Amino acid sequence: MKTYLSIATLAILTLVGCSNDDDASTASQTKNLTLNINGLEDLGNGYAYEGWVMVNGSPVTTGVFTVNSSGTLSQTVFPVDATTLDAGTAFILTIEPSPDPDPAPADSKYIAGEFSNDTATLTTDFGPAPGDFTTASGSYFLRTPTDETGMNNRNDTNGVWFGLPGMPPTADFNLPTLPAGWIYEGWVIGDAGPLSTGTFNDFSSRDSGNGFSGTQNNAGPPVPGEDFFNNLPTGESLPFSVVGRNVVITVEPVPDNSPAPFTLKPLASIAGPDTAPNSQSFNNNVAASFPTGTVSR
Known part of the structure; x- marks a missing residue:
């Protein structure tokens, strides 16, 4: 009986250990993307912002957020698949309908930037964003x-x-x-x-x-x-x-x-x-x- 209980106990401990290892493995598969953006407006009902990273020329969503009337983002840290995030060459922020019937990015690509190591500076003058207005006049x-x-x-x-x-x-x-x-x-x-x-x-x-x-x-x-x-x-x-x-x-x-x-x-x-x-x-x-x-x- 004592031998039986020891084996059972060992089995339980082994299962618990495997579960913890699985959790650690799952956690290690994600990496945080952090946004530090000022000057975004409250889009009101029916619209939201969505982030994307470009991986091998294709956009992969990093998550959706809103902005309140004080300009505060509803979320600034987004867990993203680590392999995907590390492979991202650029970040793009779009304005999307909410709820959004289309999983692809909307045409209204707002600000964007190319990753330099682990940081991207966002402007309207990159890739599909509206353009360079620094010399705008009229x-x-x-x-x-x-x-x-x-x-x-x-x-x-x-x-x-x-x-x-x-x-x-x-x-x-x-x-x-x-x-x-x-x-x-x-x-x-x-x-x-x-x-x-x-x-x-x-x-x-x-x-x-x-x-x-x-x-x-x-x-x-x-x-x-x-x-x-x-x-x-x-x-x-x-x-x-x-x-x-x-x-x-x-x-x-x-x-x-x-x-x-x-x-x-x-x-x-x-x-x-x-x-x-x-x-x-x-x-x-x-x-x-x-x-x-x-x-x-």
Whole structure:
């Protein structure tokens, strides 16, 4: 009987030892990916961020997280298969629908970076991200070409158009051509909030919207912009002058997570009183608005 019990005890101890070894083996198969990113916005309901590492040219997810209204990430440390993480050559952050019906990365690849040893510095200027905005520049002018009551009513401060005035106006943006998943949008910050002038990717064509403009001149010249005559939301008053207001160009994800301006605001300027034929210059706003950070493994 004593011999039987000893064998049984030994068997139990052996099983316990095997279980612990298995746990240790499982734990050793994962490695932590740590995010240290500042400047990400709360995407609201229906969207989330997702990280990816590129392994042999293919994306492998590292996990999904959200950001609250204070800019705090819901998770910063992600256990990833160690072999996969060590083989990763780059990290990419995307904006995904939530819940996400597609296991592949969305087109809206936001910030990315190449691993140097165990760290990657993230910017919009790597791989499939939107591009390099460090030298972004451009001009705008105040004029109201859609005023159906005439062109000389001394109300040119009621409209803003992006480019240089002329007959016709011409494009003046130094901005990168955006990849799929992104689009430019113009804004004027009103008394009650931001007013969109429309989305665009072609600097030499009209933008997507003329919801506030008049009807003269087929709703505007062949550059993006807007006159502010009609349909202004509650809280705005007429006449609406652009002078003294912030004029902004943003880079928006497609599909767009919010009707408000997105974090990426490469160009911004407080409009002065000069009207066409004078133009005004945007300021480069990249340092103030673009996210920064690193990932480490």
